[in-house]
Amino acid sequence: MEKNTIDLLVHNIGLLVTMQGKQEARTGKEMSNVGAIEKGAVAVRDGKIVAVGREEEVRAQIAGLAIEEELDAKGKLVTPGLIDPHTHLVHGGSREHELDLKLKGVSYLDILAQGGGILSTVRATRQATEEELFTKAKGSLDIMLLHGTTTVEAKSGYGLTLEDEIKQLRVAKKLNESHPVDLVSTFMGAHAVPLEYKERPSGYVDVVIQEMLPEVKRQGLAEFCDVFCEHGVFTVEQSRQILIAAKELGFGIKIHADEIEPMGGAQLAGELGCISAEHLLAASDEGFEAMQRAGTVAVCLPATSFNLRLKKHARARTMIEMGIPVALSTDYNPGSSPTESIQLVMTLGCLNLGMTPEEVITAVTINAAHAIGKANTIGSLEAGKQADLVIFNASNLAYLPYHFGINHVNTVIKNGNIVVFDGKLC
Numbered sequence: 510m511e512k513n514t515i516d517l518l519v520h521n522i523g524l525l526v527t528m529q530g531k532q533e534a535r536t537g538k539e540m541s542n543v544g545a546i547e548k549g550a551v552a553v554r555d556g557k558i559v560a561v562g563r564e565e566e567v568r569a570q571i572a573g574l575a576i577e578e579e580l581d582a583k584g585k586l587v588t589p590g591l592i593d594p595h596t597h598l599v600h601g602g603s604r605e606h607e608l609d610l611k612l613k614g615v616s617y618l619d620i621l622a623q624g625g626g627i628l629s630t631v632r633a634t635r636q637a638t639e640e641e642l643f644t645k646a647k648g649s650l651d652i653m654l655l656h657g658t659t660t661v662e663a664k665s666g667y668g669l670t671l672e673d674e675i676k677q678l679r680v681a682k683k684l685n686e687s688h689p690v691d692l693v694s695t696f697m698g699a700h701a702v703p704l705e706y707k708e709r710p711s712g713y714v715d716v717v718i719q720e721m722l723p724e725v726k727r728q729g730l731a732e733f734c735d736v737f738c739e740h741g742v743f744t745v746e747q748s749r750q751i752l753i754a755a756k757e758l759g760f761g762i763k764i765h766a767d768e769i770e771p772m773g774g775a776q777l778a779g780e781l782g783c784i785s786a787e788h789l790l791a792a793s794d795e796g797f798e799a800m801q802r803a804g805t806v807a808v809c810l811p812a813t814s815f816n817l818r819l820k821k822h823a824r825a826r827t828m829i830e831m832g833i834p835v836a837l838s839t840d841y842n843p844g845s846s847p848t849e850s851i852q853l854v855m856t857l858g859c860l861n862l863g864m865t866p867e868e869v870i871t872a873v874t875i876n877a878a879h880a881i882g883k884a885n886t887i888g889s890l891e892a893g894k895q896a897d898l899v900i901f902n903a904s905n906l907a908y909l910p911y912h913f914g915i916n917h918v919n920t921v922i923k924n925g926n927i928v929v930f931d932g933k934l935c
C-alpha cells in the first residue's frame with residue numbers, strides 16, 4: 510500500500526532545472542531545453558520523486574500528507590544528480606611521473622609504446638589487493654559525490670588477465686553495493702595489449718573474446734563492453750571482432766573512437782549500433798553521419814584533451830547540429846585525465862567545445878543517462894524517477910561553468926537521502 514507521507518520536501522528552490530520534456534537522448538535545439546522552473550519544490554517518498562514543479566503546485570499536490578522532513582534550498586539552483594558516463598575509476602597507483610615527459614613533448618601514445626602509460630597502471634593494478642583498489646576508488650567516489658556526481662560508469666582494463674580484470678570488476682560491484690553513488694560497470698579488457706602479447710596481439714584478442722567476455726558475462730560483472738580503438742592499440746578490425754562477440758553475449762557496446770588518430774572508429778560505432786562512442790576528436794563527417802543514423806551518443810571528454818595538451822577539440826557543435834546527442838564526462842583515469850570533477854568538465858565543455866551552459870547540463874544529466882542506458886530511472890527530475898538531486902551555491906546555470914576550478918555543491922540527495930550537506934559528506 511502507498512505510504513500517505515512524504516519523506517522529504519525540498520522547497521524554496523530559486524531555479525529548478527528539471528530536464529523535463531523529451532526523455533529520448535536530446536539533439537540539436539532540444540539540448541537547450543532544460544525544463545527550468547522558478548520557485549520550485551521536489552517531494553520525495555521511498556527514494557523516488559513523487560512531485561516536482563512550482564512550490565505552490567507541489568504543495569497542492571501533496572496536501573494532506575504528512576511531511577517527515579523539509580529541506581530549505583534557500584533560493585539556490587537545483588539540478589538532477591550529475592552523471593559521469595565514462596571513467597576508469599578502479600586502478601592502482603598514479604602517474605605524476607608522466608607530467609615531466611609530457612612537458613618535454615613526449616606524446617601519450619609514445620609513452621604507451623615504451624611500456625608506460627596504461628601499462629604502468631596495469632603493473633600497479635595487478636600488484637594491488639582488492640582491498641587496496643577498493644579503498645583508493647572509494648576515495649575518488651567520495652570526491653565525485655562531493656562534486657555532485659550521483660552515478661558513475663566504471664571500466665575495467667588495467668588487469669588484462671582474466672583474474673585481474675575480474676578483480677577490478679568485483680571492486681566496482683562492491684562499491685556499487687556499499688557507496689551512495691551508483692556504479693555501472695563496463696568490461697574493457699581491450700584497453701591495451703599486455704606486454705606478454707606484444708609480439709602477438711591477435712592472441713590477446715582471442716583471449717578477450719574466448720575467455721574473458723564469456724566469464725565476465727557468466728559472473729554478471731558488467732553491462733557494457735568497451736574497446737580502445739586507436740593507433741598502436743586495437744585496430745578497427747580487432748575492435749569489430751571484440752564488439753561483435755560482446756554484442757552476441759548480450760553486452761551493450763561502447764568504443765573509444767578516433768581520439769588521437771582518425772581510424773574510422775566513429776563509423777564502426779554507427780555500423781555496430783554502439784550505445785556510445787567516446788572522445789571523437791579526429792572523427793570524420795562520415796563517422797558522424799554513421800553515429801547519427803544509429804542514434805549513438807557522443808561522449809566528449811574535454812578534460813582529457815586539455816590534460817594531453819592536444820591542440821584539437823571534439824567538434825561538439827557540429828555533432829549537436831547534425832543531430833547527434835552529446836554527453837560529457839571526466840574520463841577520470843590516472844593517465845590522461847586525473848580529475849574527478851565533472852564541474853571542471855562543464856567549464857571545458859563551454860570554453861573548449863563551445864557548448865552553452867544549457868547544453869552542458871543536458872550533457873551531464875539526461876544525455877549522460879542515455880550513454881549508459883539508464884534514462885528511464887535517472888537524468889531528469891520527474892515523478893517516478895530516482896530522487897537524485899544537487900543543490901548548488903549558485904542562482905543560475907551559467908554561474909557553474911563561469912566560476913571555474915572550485916566546487917559549487919552545497920547539498921546532494923541520492924535516492925532520497927541527504928548524503929552531502931553544506932559541502933560535506935554526511
Ligand code: IZC
Pocket residue numbers: 597626627630737765842843844845
Ligand atoms: O590510463 O591512460 N585513454 N585509456 C584511453 C586511458 C586514456 C586511460 C589511461
Ligand code: ZN
Pocket residue numbers: 595596597765840
Ligand atoms: Zn577512457
